[in-house]
């Protein structure tokens with residue numbers, strides 16, 4: 001039996017080595033899962049490579065030049081990869097490549113890299129660069145170009161910061177790329193490690209997607225919290241080098257930034273706390289937590305007053321969506337544990353059921369939190385692949401999948417609503433405004449008439465032969481286009 005939109009696979013056999021990374025949550029939340037390890041070869045993991053992990057962390061630095069030392073494909077794959085917005089420079093939205101070819105693989109690519117740096121300097125004499133990152137990709141790891149030496153020579157020659165990012169794609173997984181990016185940021189900040197401390201925060205792990213950092217900065221401004229530097233949403237060279245003067249680091253995307261926070265604690269004596277600005281509860285708790293860490297009674301009172309006003313207004317708007325989403329089933333597959341945990345809380349708050357929670361780079365402590373928050377029977381997946389996601393989405397009867405660009409086609413292929421919570425998104429989902437946007441998007445996606453129409457088509461065309469199916473598909477596609485225009 002088959003249908004136009006849902007072709008049933010014949011078998012769903014999980015690759016044996018993957019079984020230890022898949023678990024069903026129990027009533028007592030005692031679950032064990034293998035995580036924080038390299039992907040099983042041949043499983044077509046949803047994870048990105050080391051280089052990509054480094055690039056997504058550093059890319060939002062608005063006035064940085066990103067030279068990708070490698071074949072053109074690596075640069076193209078990550079060109080303008082984030083929906084990060086900028087209040088000043090737009091340089092970060094370019095992608096520069098040394099375009100490594102066969103000849104360079106044989107004779108070495110260092111000369112090409114030197115020429116690429118020189119070209120950027122030469123072409124920007126009017127507005128000279130302050131910061132260049134040079135990324136090592138897979139092939140550079142294989143041929144062994146000494147990018148550190150090239151960057152050091154360039155710094156001496158041009159008097160600007162040229163920082164290597166040691167990120168050959170194959171040398172680990174996306175998480176190792178985060179670490180490589182954090183090491184490069186530490187290299188950048190060392191020049192200003194002796195700055196005098198001020199009463200202000202560095203905001204780590206927000207990438208200003210769709211302007212989310214601006215929303216949160218508005219809250220800080222109203223409460224009276226000073227932001228020294230941001231990592232790396234809407235960041236620029238001049239602000240980043242001030243970061244060692246902050247008195248507190250707040251860490252949102254824990255997966256990518258906890259390592260940096262620990263390094264900054266060790267080398268600049270800046271303590272850190274973990275926060276989240278996703279969902280009403282987390283946003284309110286985080287604002288209070290920050291105020292208590294850096295402020296006096298007056299600041300805490302201002303934070304409490306601000307939260308009281310905005311929370312009440314937001315809750316009123318959310319009531320409408322809670323009624324429409326009650327008991328609907330959500331599947332989550334996102335990059336890190338921090339985001340998965342925030343999403344579970346948001347879905348719980350909307351009265352929805354969680355049926356799948358998975359991450360690409362979650363750690364053991366993230367999964368422990370996930371077991372506690374998720375319902376009994378929820379499928380928990382680490383470093384999953386499309387095949388497993390399809391299996392569990394069907395088995396659990398999920399109504400919506402929350403994920404990123406790689407999960408979107410899977411959801412639509414299965415006739416399932418989808419919410420983009422990845423770094424390409426174009427609408428803010430953080431803060432109080434983001435909580436309403438999130439509920440609205442989930443509602444509009446789950447309750448769209450398209451899904452019942454697809455089910456109707458499915459039942460009408462069940463059993464139709466393959467060669468006739470294409471004709472039906474064209475007719476129904478036209479109907480769908482008309483429906484979407486209504």
Ligand code: SF4
Pocket residue numbers: 049050051052070073074077136137138139168169170
């Ligand atoms: S670094 Fe390697 S894995 Fe990453 S995009 Fe380039 S070739 Fe692909």
